[in-house]
Amino acid sequence: MSLEFELLETEEFASLVTVASYFVLISVIKKQELIELKEIPQDNTLNEILSLTSWIRVYTSLLFTITAFTRLEEREKDIAAGTETGSIEPNINISLGAFISLIGAFIIAVGIQQRAQEAHGGIIIT
Numbered sequence: 001m002s003l004e005f006e007l008l009e010t011e012e013f014a015s016l017v018t019v020a021s022y023f024v025l026i027s028v029i030k031k032q033e034l035i036e037l038k039e040i041p042q043d044n045t046l047n048e049i050l051s052l053t054s055w056i057r058v059y060t061s062l063l064f065t066i067t068a069f070t071r072l073e074e075r076e077k078d079i080a081a082g083t084e085t086g087s088i089e090p091n092i093n094i095s096l097g098a099f100i101s102l103i104g105a106f107i108i109a110v111g112i113q114q115r116a117q118e119a120h121g122g123i124i125i126t
Contacts, residue, residue, distance in 0.1 A: 003074065007067045014063040021053040021060070028053070047116035054109035061102040068098040 028050050034040045072091040078084035 003070070007070060010063055010067050014060040014067075017056060018060045021056040024049065024053050044119050047119045051109070051113045051116040054105070054112045058102070058105045058109045061098070061105040065095070065098040065102045068095040071095075 028046050031040065031043065031046055035042055035046075068091070072088065072095045075084065075088050075091045079086070079088060
């Protein structure tokens with residue numbers, strides 16, 4: 001199996017997991033709406049599920065970031081070896097964007113986890 005094929009499989013897996021986590025997120029939001037409308041009782045496990053889905057998105061963002069930087073490395077090697085021409089600038093931008101998304105997903109996950117812990121009277125991560 002080629003490296004590119006492995007990277008594509010990793011991206012496919014990360015994409016599927018991301019989509020699944022968004023379906024769970026939609027379900028949590030719908031339940032929160034019912035709680036707000038007083039149609040179902042308060043459920044603190046929703047906060048925990050929301051926290052879990054946010055950490056799953058951190059994991060998938062990490063996978064996307066790793067694949068982007070791997071492609072950047074490979075492109076640099078190919079250009080240096082003379083097997084490819086062109087610029088590495090697009091790969092740099094993709095890698096940087098993936099890394100910034102990872103940082104954003106991490107910060108969001110920390111905030112959501114803090115909210116979940118507040119709801120349970122737990123220790124808040126600072």
